[in-house]
Amino acid sequence: MNTRSVHTRNTDGSSRLDVMNFLNEVAQNYPSAISFASGRPAEQFFDIEAWIGRIPLFVEHFARQHGLPNETARNLIGQYGRTNGIMCDLIARQLALDEGVSCHPRQIVVTTGCQEAMSLCITHLCRHPDDIILTRSPAYIGITGIADMNGIGIVPFASDDSKPLADALEEAIRNARSENKRPRAVYLVPDFDNPTGSVLSHLERQQIIEVCARHGVVILEDNPYGMFRYDGDVVPTMFALDTKGCVVYLGTYSKSICPGLRVGFAVVPEGEMSGGQSGAEMLDALSQAKSFATVNTSQIGQAIAGAILLSEAGSLRKLITPVIHHYRTNRDAMLHSLEDTFSGYEDDVTWNRPDGGFFLTVRLPFEFGRDEAEFCANEHGVLTMPLSFFALGDDGRDRVRLAFSNSDPERIREGIARFGAFVKMRSGRQHQQRSR
Amino acid sequence: MNTRSVHTRNTDGSSRLDVMNFLNEVAQNYPSAISFASGRPAEQFFDIEAWIGRIPLFVEHFARQHGLPNETARNLIGQYGRTNGIMCDLIARQLALDEGVSCHPRQIVVTTGCQEAMSLCITHLCRHPDDIILTRSPAYIGITGIADMNGIGIVPFASDDSKPLADALEEAIRNARSENKRPRAVYLVPDFDNPTGSVLSHLERQQIIEVCARHGVVILEDNPYGMFRYDGDVVPTMFALDTKGCVVYLGTYSKSICPGLRVGFAVVPEGEMSGGQSGAEMLDALSQAKSFATVNTSQIGQAIAGAILLSEAGSLRKLITPVIHHYRTNRDAMLHSLEDTFSGYEDDVTWNRPDGGFFLTVRLPFEFGRDEAEFCANEHGVLTMPLSFFALGDDGRDRVRLAFSNSDPERIREGIARFGAFVKMRSGRQHQQRSR
Numbered sequence: 001m002n003t004r005s006v007h008t009r010n011t012d013g014s015s016r017l018d019v020m021n022f023l024n025e026v027a028q029n030y031p032s033a034i035s036f037a038s039g040r041p042a043e044q045f046f047d048i049e050a051w052i053g054r055i056p057l058f059v060e061h062f063a064r065q066h067g068l069p070n071e072t073a074r075n076l077i078g079q080y081g082r083t084n085g086i087m088c089d090l091i092a093r094q095l096a097l098d099e100g101v102s103c104h105p106r107q108i109v110v111t112t113g114c115q116e117a118m119s120l121c122i123t124h125l126c127r128h129p130d131d132i133i134l135t136r137s138p139a140y141i142g143i144t145g146i147a148d149m150n151g152i153g154i155v156p157f158a159s160d161d162s163k164p165l166a167d168a169l170e171e172a173i174r175n176a177r178s179e180n181k182r183p184r185a186v187y188l189v190p191d192f193d194n195p196t197g198s199v200l201s202h203l204e205r206q207q208i209i210e211v212c213a214r215h216g217v218v219i220l221e222d223n224p225y226g227m228f229r230y231d232g233d234v235v236p237t238m239f240a241l242d243t244k245g246c247v248v249y250l251g252t253y254s255k256s257i258c259p260g261l262r263v264g265f266a267v268v269p270e271g272e273m274s275g276g277q278s279g280a281e282m283l284d285a286l287s288q289a290k291s292f293a294t295v296n297t298s299q300i301g302q303a304i305a306g307a308i309l310l311s312e313a314g315s316l317r318k319l320i321t322p323v324i325h326h327y328r329t330n331r332d333a334m335l336h337s338l339e340d341t342f343s344g345y346e347d348d349v350t351w352n353r354p355d356g357g358f359f360l361t362v363r364l365p366f367e368f369g370r371d372e373a374e375f376c377a378n379e380h381g382v383l384t385m386p387l388s389f390f391a392l393g394d395d396g397r398d399r400v401r402l403a404f405s406n407s408d409p410e411r412i413r414e415g416i417a418r419f420g421a422f423v424k425m426r427s428g429r430q431h432q433q434r435s436r
Numbered sequence: 437m438n439t440r441s442v443h444t445r446n447t448d449g450s451s452r453l454d455v456m457n458f459l460n461e462v463a464q465n466y467p468s469a470i471s472f473a474s475g476r477p478a479e480q481f482f483d484i485e486a487w488i489g490r491i492p493l494f495v496e497h498f499a500r501q502h503g504l505p506n507e508t509a510r511n512l513i514g515q516y517g518r519t520n521g522i523m524c525d526l527i528a529r530q531l532a533l534d535e536g537v538s539c540h541p542r543q544i545v546v547t548t549g550c551q552e553a554m555s556l557c558i559t560h561l562c563r564h565p566d567d568i569i570l571t572r573s574p575a576y577i578g579i580t581g582i583a584d585m586n587g588i589g590i591v592p593f594a595s596d597d598s599k600p601l602a603d604a605l606e607e608a609i610r611n612a613r614s615e616n617k618r619p620r621a622v623y624l625v626p627d628f629d630n631p632t633g634s635v636l637s638h639l640e641r642q643q644i645i646e647v648c649a650r651h652g653v654v655i656l657e658d659n660p661y662g663m664f665r666y667d668g669d670v671v672p673t674m675f676a677l678d679t680k681g682c683v684v685y686l687g688t689y690s691k692s693i694c695p696g697l698r699v700g701f702a703v704v705p706e707g708e709m710s711g712g713q714s715g716a717e718m719l720d721a722l723s724q725a726k727s728f729a730t731v732n733t734s735q736i737g738q739a740i741a742g743a744i745l746l747s748e749a750g751s752l753r754k755l756i757t758p759v760i761h762h763y764r765t766n767r768d769a770m771l772h773s774l775e776d777t778f779s780g781y782e783d784d785v786t787w788n789r790p791d792g793g794f795f796l797t798v799r800l801p802f803e804f805g806r807d808e809a810e811f812c813a814n815e816h817g818v819l820t821m822p823l824s825f826f827a828l829g830d831d832g833r834d835r836v837r838l839a840f841s842n843s844d845p846e847r848i849r850e851g852i853a854r855f856g857a858f859v860k861m862r863s864g865r866q867h868q869q870r871s872r
Binding site: 044146298 | 474476477479480482484485488491510511512513514515516517548549551552555578581582585690694695696697698724725727728729730731732733734735736737740
């Protein structure tokens with residue numbers, strides 16, 4: 001945090017830094033509204049008490065590992081402990097089984113949710129005032145917020161019909177360098193991006209790794225949604241495709257287990273990394289920063305997550321099968337509701353069809369900002385997120401993010417109908433205005 | 437984190453930033469050694485499974501508060517939630533009952549352990565490159581680490597026979613200003629300071645508040661040990677004595693419940709604060725920074741801490757009564773062992789007699805640094821912390837911190853005997869060297 005720190009404004013004038021609170025607290029302001037605003041997991045699948053009941057499995061595992069009596073191990077779970085975490089072996093196994101990510105436990109730092117992993121990586125990589133990060137725009141609020149809170153420059157890049165994403169990234173890196181900035185990291189959600197729901201192709205991932213290796217830029221691959229694929233074929237993670245030490249993999253159990261655990265992690269490559277440092281050096285730096293940020297991640301949270309992994313033979317696939325079914329059903333309900341609601345508006349109102357994740361985005365024939373979101377909440381009882389909240393430039397002003405994860409088909413149908421009523425009224429009014 | 441960030445060196449050449457890891461991991465390197473190194477609570481009093489069994493009490497409380505069915509409340513505990521926490525009412529009640537601290541729940545931000553509260557406060561208060569904090573030296577490693585990680589200047593102050601502590605603080609503030617630095621906060625552990633175990637008198641607290649009010653400096657009162665008093669009368673907290681909006685109170689349940697929860701908090705004064713901002717402005721800033729650091733504190737951790745408070749009628753006094761007895765017994769065993777071991781060395785080896793807390797410090801007739809600590813661990817099987825690890829200047833080079841909290845009388849007698857053997861050998865060798 002330093003004098004470079006500014007409250008960056010969105011195109012609609014709202015502070016990007018306010019949006020996370022808007023996201024977390026808007027639901028409390030409009031309790032009766034139907035919410036498509038926040039990409040929360042579906043809490044009816046949380047089985048907290050049963051999960052907590054499995055803790056003895058982790059205690060036994062921890063006791064065996066350290067040659068301790070169970071009672072000693074149980075007490076040590078409640079104690080301060082290893083900065084980098086006490087479930088790294090179980091995370092490494094789960095990543096191998098579920099994500100095709102192969103790593104050694106020593107490459108892992110367990111963090112207080114993935115947000116802390118992002119914050120530790122960004123503040124470690126960007127220590128010079130000219131250091132910047134790159135992201136696509138619109139981008140997840142968590143990453144832009146970290147940059148803004150720490151006064152770190154953030155530069156957007158975007159593909160278009162004439163330009164592949166990797167070329168746009170390389171151009172952004174070159175332009176930043178020509179302005180004496182030092183691009184240090186690119187943040188990406190390659191699978192079911194938040195907020196857009198889009199997926200990077202195998203080729204795009206390879207090309208981006210090439211560009212970052214060439215320019216000594218680290219890739220922060222954030223993958224909260226990769227396991228939540230409803231159609232189509234899995235694309236390998238960038239960490240799995242990386243042969244150049246470019247990719248730091250960021251993960252979380254907030255979506256696959258529950259956010260209340262606050263357990264996430266970073267996986268750092270071994271050996272020489274892009275940008276010159278070694279993986280071991282980055283790990284030591286993250287560990288040190290972690291020890292002064294939160295000491296170590298709650299060992300009770302780690303014991304619960306670890307116990308679930310032990311009781312599920314290391315994989316979360318079976319545990320989330322009903323959850324995936326629920327999300328797929330919700331996505332389909334939202335797509336059908338959009339088709340029904342906006343039939344006859346095909347030219348004015350369009351949306352994407354995500355193969356997974358928690359979100360889709362709708363393009364409207366008018367600008368949709370904070371005022372429109374508040375109006376929808378107040379007058380129509382439906383909560384949505386303007387894409388301008390996530391934008392780093394002027395993009396996304398006519399787009400809305402709709403989260404379908406924490407809802408059900410009935411509320412989705414009703415909520416889309418309410419949203420449709422607003423959109424039709426507003427576009428109708430606009431038509432009238434135009435016709436005057 | 438910025439270019440001001442440096443790895444500050446201790447007088448013994450070790451990096452202050454390494455010490456927290458040394459502290460957390462030294463125990464693993466010397467498993468057979470007797471440890472007086474880290475001020476950990478006594479883990480045999482952790483009753484994790486019984487405590488977790490009380491969670492339904494918090495679920496019912498949360499459900500009543502928000503007018504929700506119990507099952508909905510239970511699921512919401514596992515979800516993302518309010519940035520400032522969901523147990524603020526219970527914290528406010530516990531502070532009133534146990535610490536004589538009177539505040540409204542809206543003044544509280546629940547954090548991932550007290551370390552996060554310290555980090556959020558320091559980085560919020562020190563955003564300009566010239567902003568600095570002040571501490572006594574030696575000082576708790578957690579605060580110097582935050583300053584070093586974030587490149588924030590830290591200035592020590594110390595009383596002596598001729599100068600009260602408040603005068604030393606005011607002189608340090610004036611000197612810093614004369615060098616165009618901006619003193620923003622003073623960090624203090626008024627009750628049973630870590631590492632020295634000392635207590636600020638009622639008068640010293642009032643005088644320091646006067647000085648900080650006059651100079652617009654915020655006091656960060658860190659009080660992990662206040663409830664662990666074994667003799668003498670309670671001195672009111674600085675927060676309770678403050679009528680000027682100077683004091684931010686920092687608390688934790690790591691000592692009174694267990695560190696594995698990672699639940700701490702900051703209490704911000706209402707109205708106008710020293711330095712000009714309002715309490716509400718500081719709270720909003722902490723909340724915003726918190727949302728990008730760790731989103732919100734584990735609601736499962738909060739549910740466990742909250743459930744314990746509910747089952748104990750809001751106070752932790754009864755829960756910690758046997759723990760206090762254990763610590764008092766340990767302190768007495770350490771004092772007696774020191775007297776036995778060093779009888780005849782009264783002129784060369786001296787120590788303080790703390791009325792509470794987890795630590796005492798011993799002054800030796802020779803310098804005791806990292807090398808001596810490693811030698812003691814290797815050759816004598818006893819782990820100690822050189823006070824130079826905590827020093828901001830040249831002080832403490834001949835002093836050692838001994839933690840008695842996480843031990844027992846038998847190990848304490850044996851450990852002090854081992855430590856005594858080293859000290860006598862070393863001083864003997866010195867005598868010989870001198871006599872040559």
